[in-house]
Amino acid sequence: MNLFIASVQRDLLVHFRHPSEVLNPLVFFIVVISLFPLGIGPEPGQLKEIAPGIVWVAALLATLMSMDSMFRSDFEDGSLEQIVLSEQSTFIFVLAKVVSHWLLSGLPLVLLMPLAALLLFLDEAGVWALTLSLLLVSPTLSLLGGIGAALTVGLPRGGLLVTILVMPLYVPVLVLATAMVQAAEAGSETTGYVYWLLAILLGSVCLAPIATAAAVNVATDQ
C-alpha cells in the first residue's frame, strides 16, 4: 500500500512540475472535436446525432496519445527494473501507474466533457450520459492501455504500435458507451449499460494488471 501511495504521489508531482505532457492530450482532444464541425458542416442536428461517436473516438485517441509515456521514463532511468527486482509487488506498482495515468489523462477528459458537448450541441440528457459513460470507461481505457504500454516499453518508438495493439481491446467499451449515450438521448433506460460498463471495469481491474505486470517483467528481463 505504501508503494501504491508513494508511486501515485511521485507521478502526480512529476507531472505537475511538467504539465505539458498532461495538457497536450487534452488540447489534442479539443482540436480533434473542433475539426469535425469544420469537416462535416456546422448544422446542429447532424452534429448532435454523431456527437457521441466523435467524442468517444477523440477520447480514445487522446488516451492513446498519453499511453506511451506510462512506463517509459521509469524504464529509461532504471527505476522500473528496481521495482521488479525489489520484494514489492509488481501488480500493485502497475496498478498505481494506471491510477496516476487515469488521474492525469482520464479524469481531465471527463471534466472537459461539458465543453465538448457544447461544441457539438448535445442536449442535457446526452451530456450526462456522455460524462457518466466516460467516467465509467476511462479507468478501463487506462487499464487496458497499460498492457500495450508495458509490452512496447522496450521499443524505441512504441507509440504507433500501442495504438495497433490496444485498439481492438477498446472495441467492447466503445460499442457499449456510445450505445449508452444514444439510448439516453432517445430517452430510454441506461441502467443495463451502466452495469455492463462497471462489470468490464471491475474485470479489467482484476485481470489487466496481471498481464501488465507480466509484460513489465518481460521488458525488464532483457
Added chain:
Amino acid sequence: MLNWFHRLGSPKIFFEISGRWQVPLLVLSVLMLTGGAVWALLFVPPDYQQGNSVRIMYIHVPAAILAQSAYVMMAVAAAVFLIWRIKLADAAVKCIAPLGASITFLALVTGAIWGKPTWGAWWVWDARLTSTLVLFFLYIGVIALRSAMERQAGAGRACAILALVGVVNLPVIKFSVEWWYTLHQPASFSLTEKPSMPMEMWLPLLVMVVAYYLFFFAVCVMRIRNEILVREKNTDWVKQWLAVR
C-alpha cells in the same frame, strides 16, 4: 502421456516426427480441397433463393470457422509457452499468427464477395462482420509486436501475453457487438444465422471444413519445421541433417 508431451516439446524430436507426417497431411488436404471444391462448385444444386452464389459458402464458411479456432490454437500455444517455457510453443505462436491473419482476411474478402449479390452491399456493420474484423486486428497486433521486437529476447513472451489478452477479449467483443445491434436494429439478415440446409449441401461443406483444417495443420507444421531449422541452426543435428541433403 506427459512423457510423450515432453518428448514432442523437444525441437529435434518434433522435427523428426513431423517430417514423417507433413507430406501425407499435405497430400490429403490438397486432395480433399480439390475434391470438396469440385463437388461444391459443380455438383451441389443451386440454392432456391440465392442461386449459384450460394457456392461461395464453401470457401467462406470454413475460413470463418478456422479463423476463430486458429486464434484459440495460438492462445493455447501461448499459454503453454508462458507456463512451461517450451520453445516449440513459441514457434507455433509465431507461425500461426500470419496464417490465422490470412485465413481471417480470406473470410472477410469472401464474405464481402458473397455479401454483394445477396445483401446488395460489400460490407455491412453487422455483429459477425465486425467481430471478425476485430479478430483480424488482433492477429495484426500480434504480428506487428513480433516484427517490432524481432531482435529482442522477450519477443516470444510479449507476443504470448498479447495473444492471451486477446483471447480474454474475444468473447467480450463478440457479445458486446451482438448486443450493440440486437438493441438498436432488428436483425435484417437472417442469413447470418446458420441455415438448416439439406444433406446434399451440408456434406460437401463438412468436407471443405475438414480440408481447411488439414491444410492449416499441414502448412503450420511446415512453417514450424522451418522455424526450428532457423532457430537451431547452430546445433549438431541440424548441421548433420543439412549435410545429408
